[in-house]
Amino acid sequence: MLTVEAIHTYYGKSHILHGVSLEVRPGEVVGLLGRNGVGKSTTLKTIMGLIHPTEGRIVFEGQPIARTAPHRLARLGIGYVPEDRRIFRLLTVMENLRTGLDRRGVTEERRNILLDKVYQSFPVLAERRYQAGGTLSGGEQQMLAIARAMMLEPKIILLDEPTEGLMPKMVAQIREIIGLLHRESVAILLVEQNVPLTLEVSDRIYIMEKGVVRHHAAAAALRSDDSVIHQYLGV
Amino acid sequence: MAEQLLIQLLIGLSSGMILALVASGLTLIFGIMDVVNFAHGELFMLGAYMGTTVLVTTGSFWLALLGASVAIALLGAALQITTLRPLVGRDPLTTILATFGISLVLQNYALWQYGPVARKIQEPITSQFQFFHIQFPWYRIVIAILSAAIIGALWLFLKYGKYGIWIRATTQDRIMASAMGIPVPLVHTAVFAIGSAMAAASGVLFGPLVGVNHAMGLDWILKAFIVVVVGGMGNLGGSILASLFVSLLEAFASLWVSPAQAVIVSFVVLILTLLFRPTGLFVPTPK
Numbered sequence: 001m002l003t004v005e006a007i008h009t010y011y012g013k014s015h016i017l018h019g020v021s022l023e024v025r026p027g028e029v030v031g032l033l034g035r036n037g038v039g040k041s042t043t044l045k046t047i048m049g050l051i052h053p054t055e056g057r058i059v060f061e062g063q064p065i066a067r068t069a070p071h072r073l074a075r076l077g078i079g080y081v082p083e084d085r086r087i088f089r090l091l092t093v094m095e096n097l098r099t100g101l102d103r104r105g106v107t108e109e110r111r112n113i114l115l116d117k118v119y120q121s122f123p124v125l126a127e128r129r130y131q132a133g134g135t136l137s138g139g140e141q142q143m144l145a146i147a148r149a150m151m152l153e154p155k156i157i158l159l160d161e162p163t164e165g166l167m168p169k170m171v172a173q174i175r176e177i178i179g180l181l182h183r184e185s186v187a188i189l190l191v192e193q194n195v196p197l198t199l200e201v202s203d204r205i206y207i208m209e210k211g212v213v214r215h216h217a218a219a220a221a222l223r224s225d226d227s228v229i230h231q232y233l234g235v
Numbered sequence: 236m237a238e239q240l241l242i243q244l245l246i247g248l249s250s251g252m253i254l255a256l257v258a259s260g261l262t263l264i265f266g267i268m269d270v271v272n273f274a275h276g277e278l279f280m281l282g283a284y285m286g287t288t289v290l291v292t293t294g295s296f297w298l299a300l301l302g303a304s305v306a307i308a309l310l311g312a313a314l315q316i317t318t319l320r321p322l323v324g325r326d327p328l329t330t331i332l333a334t335f336g337i338s339l340v341l342q343n344y345a346l347w348q349y350g351p352v353a354r355k356i357q358e359p360i361t362s363q364f365q366f367f368h369i370q371f372p373w374y375r376i377v378i379a380i381l382s383a384a385i386i387g388a389l390w391l392f393l394k395y396g397k398y399g400i401w402i403r404a405t406t407q408d409r410i411m412a413s414a415m416g417i418p419v420p421l422v423h424t425a426v427f428a429i430g431s432a433m434a435a436a437s438g439v440l441f442g443p444l445v446g447v448n449h450a451m452g453l454d455w456i457l458k459a460f461i462v463v464v465v466g467g468m469g470n471l472g473g474s475i476l477a478s479l480f481v482s483l484l485e486a487f488a489s490l491w492v493s494p495a496q497a498v499i500v501s502f503v504v505l506i507l508t509l510l511f512r513p514t515g516l517f518v519p520t521p522k
Contacts, residue, residue, distance in 0.1 A: 048414055074416030086411040088404045099404045099415040102397040152416060 007056030018211040027185035031202035040191040079154030085145040089134030100151030118147040139170035156187040238367040247486030252379040255478035258459040260433035266469030273334040276452025277341035282435025283442040296359035304432040311431025345449040356442035467515020
């Protein structure tokens with residue numbers, strides 16, 4: 001469904017990605033692991049069209065998208081939950097969700113179904129729907145960021161460190177929502193520092209080092225043999 | 236003395252509302268695109284000229300107001316697409332130069348097209364009312380109310396409209412807005428068009444009071460810039476409050492000094508604001 005082929009990405013003059021390749025199949029949860037600064041977030045940003053790669057191809061459902069504008073990608077069905085959450089702080093929770101809901105072709109009925117679904121998964125968002133996004137706690141903002149992406153009814157969600165800095169209870173909630181999306185056959189490309197969580201929820205794992213993918217394996221294989229994880233992540 | 240104060244209060248409030256209309260367009264464009272639009276005064280001026288043309292053709296002031304706003308909105312959209320869109324993401328200095336260039340072109344176009352002699356827009360309402368010892372024109376009250384209505388409509392649109400939410404989301408985080416499927420370049424063009432239409436509307440409304448000429452935008456734009464800075468760049472509510480504040484101060488100051496000297500008050504306010512509270516008077520203290 002999503003294929004990334006040997007992409008090279010620069011931030012100004014620094015060469016961040018040195019030919020990253022990976023693939024996500026429909027409905028699959030794919031974990032992307034690696035130490036800090038190896039280019040995991042940059043990979044997601046490049047897929048989302050926020051930075052354009054200088055070389056390589058990105059193909060989504062048969063269409064080349066390496067030079068496509070982010071708003072078109074969102075409409076094609078790619079949801080993005082950035083590392084720093086990027087809630088619209090002055091917009092209310094409801095308005096944050098509306099940025100994804102107010103699309104062409106969303107009926108009133110469909111809107112309510114989508115809203116009900118996130119309010120069920122994240123009851124706190126229902127309670128706070130008229131509160132400004134900036135007044136939410138870190139964990140609540142993370143939930144809102146995921147809920148907002150879900151409003152687009154994406155086929156794949158790019159999830160960047162969703163559990164970073166969260167309390168264990170919130171981490172459990174994030175794990176649940178990843179499970180829910182998985183059951184609904186939404187594909188997920190998950191970047192995480194939390195290795196046990198990633199191994200648990202993912203089908204396959206890519207491990208990055210210095211701007212390239214070094215290792216690729218089924219999550220089950222890594223769960224039973226942690227030597228590779230040791231080798232690349234030192235944990 | 237109390238009478239004098241009330242008269243100046245009315246004058247200050249009515250000019251303040253018109254100024255607020257000019258400043259709203261300017262601050263809206265800055266707030267969302269980080270573009271300081273030096274051509275805003277020329278859009279104001281061209282709006283007034285367009286108003287004279289429609290007025291001569293149709294004889295209706297209200298059609299002139301509407302026609303000029305629509306025409307200048309389209310012109311604004313065309314200018315944004317051709318000149319500003321290619322500069323997105325560049326140094327803000329480039330957009331300053333670009334809009335300054337546009338302002339020179341538009342001003343000289345107006346001089347060439349319409350000539351140096353001022354034209355008159357006939358106000359739709361010429362009656363006056365007795366306010367203490369002076370005759371106060373109803374028209375000034377009408378434009379103050381119309382300005383307030385246009386600003387109010389803009390506010391409602393931004394607050395509740397689907398596209399209003401798009402605009403506010405884009406203002407806060409352009410990149411995340413685009414990742415949520417909001418067509419950011421289109422939002423920028425639309426906002427520039429809305430700001431241009433507001434400039435044109437104020438030009439037509441204000442035309443009857445000053446006469447329409449190619450340089451009429453200069454005074455207004457200068458004042459609008461002052462209140463936009465005093466109110467906090469990009470802050471709509473702040474600009475409106477600052478417009479009323481500065482206009483009232485000027486009105487009251489002219490009790491003691493000549494109106495020409497009273498203009499100095501705006502600059503004093505500007506300098507004090509920049510010295511002691513550079514983020515603007517009417518914004519919460521930044522943390």
